[in-house]
Amino acid sequence: MSDRDVDVVAAIDRRLGAGRVARKALRYVFPDHWSFMLGEIALYAFVVLLATGVYLALFFTPDVGATGVYHGPFDALQGAEVTPAYQSTLALSSTVPGGLLIRQTHHWAALVFVAAMVVHLLRVFFTAAYRRPRELTWLLGVALLATGVLEGFAGYSLPDDLLSGMGLAIAYGVALSLPLLGGSIGALVWGGEFPGPGVIESRLYILHVFVLPAVMATLIAGHLALVVRHKHTQFAGPGRREDNVVGTPMWPGYALRSMALLSAVAAVLVLLGGLVQINPVWQWGPYELDRATNGAQPDWYLGWLIGGLRLMPPLEIRVFGHTLVPNPFWGGIAFPAVVFTMLTAWPFLEPRLLRDRARHDLLDRPRDHPWRTAFGVAFFSWVALIFVAGASDRLFYVFGISYTSQVHIFRALALLAPPVVFVIAKSTCDGLRRTQVRPGLGGPPRRVRRREDGGFDVPGTRPPHAGPP
Amino acid sequence: MSEEPQVAERRAGADPRAELAVAALLVAAGLAAGAFAVLIVVHPQTQLLGATLGGALACLAAALVLAAKRVAVQELAVEDRKIEETARPQDDEALARDLRQGGDGITRRRALGAAAGVAGAGLAGALVLPVTALGPGLGDAPNQTPWRRGRPLVTTDGEPLRADAIEIGTFQSALPKGADKRELGSPVVVVRVDPRTLRLPRARRTWAPMGILAFSQICTHAGCAVTLFRYPVDEQLSQGPALVCPCHYSTFDVRQAAKPIFGPAARALAQLPLAVAPDGTLVAAGPLSGSVGPAWWSVKR
Numbered sequence A: 001m002s003d004r005d006v007d008v009v010a011a012i013d014r015r016l017g018a019g020r021v022a023r024k025a026l027r028y029v030f031p032d033h034w035s036f037m038l039g040e041i042a043l044y045a046f047v048v049l050l051a052t053g054v055y056l057a058l059f060f061t062p063d064v065g066a067t068g069v070y071h072g073p074f075d076a077l078q079g080a081e082v083t084p085a086y087q088s089t090l091a092l093s094s095t096v097p098g099g100l101l102i103r104q105t106h107h108w109a110a111l112v113f114v115a116a117m118v119v120h121l122l123r124v125f126f127t128a129a130y131r132r133p134r135e136l137t138w139l140l141g142v143a144l145l146a147t148g149v150l151e152g153f154a155g156y157s158l159p160d161d162l163l164s165g166m167g168l169a170i171a172y173g174v175a176l177s178l179p180l181l182g183g184s185i186g187a188l189v190w191g192g193e194f195p196g197p198g199v200i201e202s203r204l205y206i207l208h209v210f211v212l213p214a215v216m217a218t219l220i221a222g223h224l225a226l227v228v229r230h231k232h233t234q235f236a237g238p239g240r241r242e243d244n245v246v247g248t249p250m251w252p253g254y255a256l257r258s259m260a261l262l263s264a265v266a267a268v269l270v271l272l273g274g275l276v277q278i279n280p281v282w283q284w285g286p287y288e289l290d291r292a293t294n295g296a297q298p299d300w301y302l303g304w305l306i307g308g309l310r311l312m313p314p315l316e317i318r319v320f321g322h323t324l325v326p327n328p329f330w331g332g333i334a335f336p337a338v339v340f341t342m343l344t345a346w347p348f349l350e351p352r353l354l355r356d357r358a359r360h361d362l363l364d365r366p367r368d369h370p371w372r373t374a375f376g377v378a379f380f381s382w383v384a385l386i387f388v389a390g391a392s393d394r395l396f397y398v399f400g401i402s403y404t405s406q407v408h409i410f411r412a413l414a415l416l417a418p419p420v421v422f423v424i425a426k427s428t429c430d431g432l433r434r435t436q437v438r439p440g441l442g443g444p445p446r447r448v449r450r451r452e453d454g455g456f457d458v459p460g461t462r463p464p465h466a467g468p469p
Numbered sequence B: 001m002s003e004e005p006q007v008a009e010r011r012a013g014a015d016p017r018a019e020l021a022v023a024a025l026l027v028a029a030g031l032a033a034g035a036f037a038v039l040i041v042v043h044p045q046t047q048l049l050g051a052t053l054g055g056a057l058a059c060l061a062a063a064l065v066l067a068a069k070r071v072a073v074q075e076l077a078v079e080d081r082k083i084e085e086t087a088r089p090q091d092d093e094a095l096a097r098d099l100r101q102g103g104d105g106i107t108r109r110r111a112l113g114a115a116a117g118v119a120g121a122g123l124a125g126a127l128v129l130p131v132t133a134l135g136p137g138l139g140d141a142p143n144q145t146p147w148r149r150g151r152p153l154v155t156t157d158g159e160p161l162r163a164d165a166i167e168i169g170t171f172q173s174a175l176p177k178g179a180d181k182r183e184l185g186s187p188v189v190v191v192r193v194d195p196r197t198l199r200l201p202r203a204r205r206t207w208a209p210m211g212i213l214a215f216s217q218i219c220t221h222a223g224c225a226v227t228l229f230r231y232p233v234d235e236q237l238s239q240g241p242a243l244v245c246p247c248h249y250s251t252f253d254v255r256q257a258a259k260p261i262f263g264p265a266a267r268a269l270a271q272l273p274l275a276v277a278p279d280g281t282l283v284a285a286g287p288l289s290g291s292v293g294p295a296w297w298s299v300k301r
Helices: A003-016 A019-026 A034-057 A084-092 A099-126 A135-156 A162-176 A182-190 A199-230 A250-275 A300-311 A328-354 A370-389 A392-399 A403-435 B016-042 B046-071 B089-101 B109-134 B202-207
Strands: A244-249 A317-319 A322-325 B006-011 B074-080 B171-176 B188-192 B212-216 B228-230 B242-244 B251-253 B259-262 B274-276 B282-284
Touching: A003 A019, A019 A250, A034 A099, A034 A199, A034 A250, A084 A099, A099 A135, A099 A250, A099 A300, A099 A370, A099 B046, A135 A162, A135 A199, A135 A300, A135 A328, A162 A182, A162 A300, A162 A328, A182 A199, A182 B109, A244 A250, A250 B046, A300 A328, A300 A370, A300 A403, A328 A370, A370 A392, A370 A403, A392 A403, B016 B046, B212 B274, B212 B282
Parallel strands: none
Antiparallel strands: A244 B074, A317 A322, B006 B074, B171 B188, B188 B212, B228 B242, B242 B251, B251 B259, B274 B282
């Protein structure tokens, strides 16, 4: 190390007094496993969202009050009546240099952000990384997922194209369906009866560009601070115990790896944004109350709610001529409430059910805990099934199964599939434990013992001509 | 954080070819990023911009991966978790004692607690209730629509709607003449079926002149526009004519006054009684038959 390096470091340390902490941080150990990258992918997608979102905010006008006549590069829209919100999104998609690239990258990043969070959540669930002392880390993560879904919905509701309007109409219907309070909440949020006097746009905008990102940044900071506080969990292995962490130190190995992942995530998102079209708002046209289209799908992370809304039979609860529980309540409020209640309660429920309140820093392999794994597979596949049901109209195009038949099939499956999946997952785990097969990693490991005469014994097998072990 | 981790394994010594490759990738990243910078000024074409910037980031990612695996020091470190240092019972007891000691000598603990509760509840109300400024209540909005007896129907372009121009099996959107089209109660869907097949309630027999029916276009399930009309190809074999909402596929039988027959909707679309004016155009013969839009407490059947 040259003296100049020391001078630079010393100059900073004199002002911050952080030298000793920084030195420890450089030696911070990260256990290595591909599945520990999933949360990091979500983090870096969030970074891309912030960067691209700032650029978009420079050009977007959150206003649906007045309308003007469109004159621009999109021929099909010439002369159409458009709001400034839609007009500025069209400009971002055509005349603003790099606007379409950034808009599409932003949209792709949102899809990847929520997807990475969901897969990360599944990893944490099936390896039981949420156990004591990390329950709070899990709760912050669940809150991040909910906020992320809300943030995404607020974002794609902004451009005031046809899909934005359809999504907001459904959101209004769902808001109204909250028993007793729904009408008041809907009127407050929209400033009156849907679509209201145009105030929803500026409210969604401030939520989308300030309030929710600030909440998410705070949640992310808390989540990461707790990860560092407890140090990472790790899988069991040679030298890996409950009371240590084995892996790559921050400097130089992990810093380089993590910067590589940031670059790779950004590269994939920018390439998607530049080369793969997403949400071509100029094709959907502006929203009007009397317009809607079939085959429309929301961003993927809302598909489970569409599925819930579509599958629910026409059940409403009425008392004395009033509607107490309108139908969208079941699929749009009760269903996500059940899912998020389960996610929130699980780290506190499991220790009670298993009577295991001990601290755990080593991860479980999914197979080693058949009950938890089977429950998780049943629960998440129930949600996934309803998610798929939300795309029944697209499935009709692909497979030609009539929509009505699909609804009846999916309704039955939503009730029958979880117990069947539970039994299959449980017996698969039991089988894997018994046979020690490692799918994708070759045959089962074998314990080999060397005999005094130099030969080898392989317990559990009976090689020909082998004597008793 | 704990003291320094022990190094279980350390290998220094970069692979010279890898060093060259990293340098080459970094240069490539710089060139691609430079190309992006030039393009965005002179020729901002989306695909080229995405390919250059994405390519630059991809080269950077590859360089960093290679640097991490083949150039930089390879280490496997073991760090002690030091579980016994966190959350020691004696620390927790001391902390709880310190907290308690702050209240030594207080005699009216209950009264103070209750008073603090009152202050908290009042402040919470004062902080939360200003949200009511966000909007007026819905009141009777779902039942107040622009439709009145004698109000003409016009197309979305504002043209009058002639009864004899509407053919059997067709459907279209219509609005009340001169009304605000951004009002939930405004848009109706107009369809025409064979009048002999109608099975309307007795009180509505006169509401569909020439088999022309009009219903509120806002779905009673979640508020989307009902924009699909299914009309039978074969009267005997196909399913009857029905309006379908494209969002969640609630299906309404138009012959039975838009009664829901499939999907999640549980309430019929409100019907608009129609009449044919002396000049042959369609006018409303009365207000809508019920509440418009998604259900909530005050929505009438």
